Amino acid sequence: SQTIHQWPATLVQPVGSPLSLECTVEGTSNPNLYWYRQAAGRGLQLLFYSVGIGQISSEVPQNLSASRPQDRQFILSSKKLLLSDSGFYLCAWNKAGGMDEQYFGPGTRLTVT
Amino acid sequence: SQQGEEDPQALSIQEGENATMNCSYKTSINNLQWYRQNSGRGLVHLILIRSNEREKHSGRLRVTLDTSKKSSSLLITASRAADTASYFCATPLGGLNFGKGTSLLVTP
Numbered sequence: 001s002q003t004i005h006q007w008p009a010t011l012v013q014p015v016g017s018p019l020s021l022e023c024t025v026e027g028t029s030n031p032n033l034y035w036y037r038q039a040a041g042r043g044l045q046l047l048f049y050s051v052g053i054g055q056i057s058s059e060v061p062q063n064l065s066a067s068r069p070q071d072r073q074f075i076l077s078s079k080k081l082l083l084s085d086s087g088f089y090l091c092a093w094n095k096a097g098g099m100d101e102q103y104f105g106p107g108t109r110l111t112v113t
Numbered sequence: 114s115q116q117g118e119e120d121p122q123a124l125s126i127q128e129g130e131n132a133t134m135n136c137s138y139k140t141s142i143n144n145l146q147w148y149r150q151n152s153g154r155g156l157v158h159l160i161l162i163r164s165n166e167r168e169k170h171s172g173r174l175r176v177t178l179d180t181s182k183k184s185s186s187l188l189i190t191a192s193r194a195a196d197t198a199s200y201f202c203a204t205p206l207g208g209l210n211f212g213k214g215t216s217l218l219v220t221p
Binding site: 044088 | 144153154157161203211213214
């Protein structure tokens, strides 16, 4: 069966510090991978998605970037965090083709102080 | 921009009652999906209904889709306290476009 991992689970970082969140998927190959952010009490906002190694599509211009160095690894980064980067970050995957249901990781709660 | 908008934003019912949540969307869709999120957790896929389907069932869940009105509804029958969660509709466009969700509280 497939599983998706995210770490860390929680993170408190000062403004201006760098960020690296990691997501890995097991039990499948060539998945589509997604990063979402959820602000408090809000819906999810798509940040990035990837259909293959090195292929990243950005949905929202911002202080963040994403990379996919391996087939089942997706990384969200920032060089300098802003207060507005606080939120709940969720990684998800689905099968190539991209239209069907997505499977979400447990999320990372990021607080920028 | 958000594609789906759920209504109501919050819903409080007693165990055993039915809960109905509605979703409206803006553009043509391939399918519409419903997800559930327990507080502070990741999302769990509940049900997917394709654009050529009008109704779909899964256990105590019933989803309808009206493409002419660009709307969908999620019905949870015989609700339980464990159904307390936020429920989101989402449509695929690149990734998923989510609404802001309906927060459901089921009290014993």
